[in-house]
Amino acid sequence: MLAKSTEYAIRALVYVQLKNWEGKRPGVVEIAREIEAPEAFSAKILQTLTRHQLLDSAKGRGGGFFFNDEQTQLSLYKIIHVMEGDGCFHRCGFGLKSCNNENPCPLHEQYKVVRDSFYDIVRKESIQSLSEKIKKGEAVLKRSIT
Amino acid sequence: MLAKSTEYAIRALVYVQLKNWEGKRPGVVEIAREIEAPEAFSAKILQTLTRHQLLDSAKGRGGGFFFNDEQTQLSLYKIIHVMEGDGCFHRCGFGLKSCNNENPCPLHEQYKVVRDSFYDIVRKESIQSLSEKIKKGEAVLKRSIT
DNA sequence: TAATAAAAGGACCCTGCTATCCTTTTATGA
DNA sequence: TCATAAAAGGATAGCAGGGTCCTTTTATTA
Numbered sequence: 206m207l208a209k210s211t212e213y214a215i216r217a218l219v220y221v222q223l224k225n226w227e228g229k230r231p232g233v234v235e236i237a238r239e240i241e242a243p244e245a246f247s248a249k250i251l252q253t254l255t256r257h258q259l260l261d262s263a264k265g266r267g268g269g270f271f272f273n274d275e276q277t278q279l280s281l282y283k284i285i286h287v288m289e290g291d292g293c294f295h296r297c298g299f300g301l302k303s304c305n306n307e308n309p310c311p312l313h314e315q316y317k318v319v320r321d322s323f324y325d326i327v328r329k330e331s332i333q334s335l336s337e338k339i340k341k342g343e344a345v346l347k348r349s350i351t
Numbered sequence: 352m353l354a355k356s357t358e359y360a361i362r363a364l365v366y367v368q369l370k371n372w373e374g375k376r377p378g379v380v381e382i383a384r385e386i387e388a389p390e391a392f393s394a395k396i397l398q399t400l401t402r403h404q405l406l407d408s409a410k411g412r413g414g415g416f417f418f419n420d421e422q423t424q425l426s427l428y429k430i431i432h433v434m435e436g437d438g439c440f441h442r443c444g445f446g447l448k449s450c451n452n453e454n455p456c457p458l459h460e461q462y463k464v465v466r467d468s469f470y471d472i473v474r475k476e477s478i479q480s481l482s483e484k485i486k487k488g489e490a491v492l493k494r495s496i497t
Numbered sequence: 498t499a500a501t502a503a504a505a506g507g508a509c510c511c512t513g514c515t516a517t518c519c520t521t522t523t524a525t526g527a
Numbered sequence: 528t529c530a531t532a533a534a535a536g537g538a539t540a541g542c543a544g545g546g547t548c549c550t551t552t553t554a555t556t557a
Contacts (some may be wrong), residue, residue: 211444265554266502300358311481311490323465335457344457411524414531
């Protein structure tokens, strides 16, 4: 399971990408509202993302968040790595410090399969691929108002 | 990823099972030492497990922890459920409250596969099946002293 | 050039999980 | 029956992640 801040980060970035495709640069207030996340906390997260250059931002009137020309493919892995490190791809499911192929815990083989397939997903999928799905109407970003 | 307390719980229960098979009932101090977990915290965890009747215990001199005749097959799922609930088997990987087949988040299909295969593992594997592997020398409970 | 709008940054609070300590209860066996 | 050994239980501390608030910096535009 991902940290809450990582989930917010991914949702925020998807929203920014969708808006960018419309030629817009959303601000914190709008992003937080649309992804249903606390405003001040979203600001902190967006700050972290821009500091690590996964995202670009413009200060001042008319400013906001956007992807620049060098940020056109952002894998989920990179986001997870920046937000919470990559421990979840390495750690033993049993909690052993030195669990590996030579010295396996009793869950090692099976857990590795799960962990690795999660790793594959987040390496392949990107903010852009997820945003595409939403744009095409194949998926949603927030719960539909019923 | 499982909570630390859940990991301790599983390791503790495996140790108890291995000792039970030798006709012994280990106490908190011994268990904590062998699974490399803090003593007082282990006591709390074992208390939780016995309160939920996943494990039995005997007070007083010569007492300790053991599985009784109705506790011969304990799935990892039950332990996870008692220690931290079953949220990790239901929650959306994207953090959406109402993400489901009809209203999927952009990660839904792929994440579901990972989550479900983890669920399958913890339903199938038990304290007894893990302990068997250790008894046979196919796996280890703690890091080997090198 | 001054008013305004926006992100950046620093300081701080709160909550839940992790962990400890101390007392109480219960059983054994010398 | 009393000393001792063990689990049970209550109270509390520590800490990281989640979250808020307020000030500063930067840019726009009227």
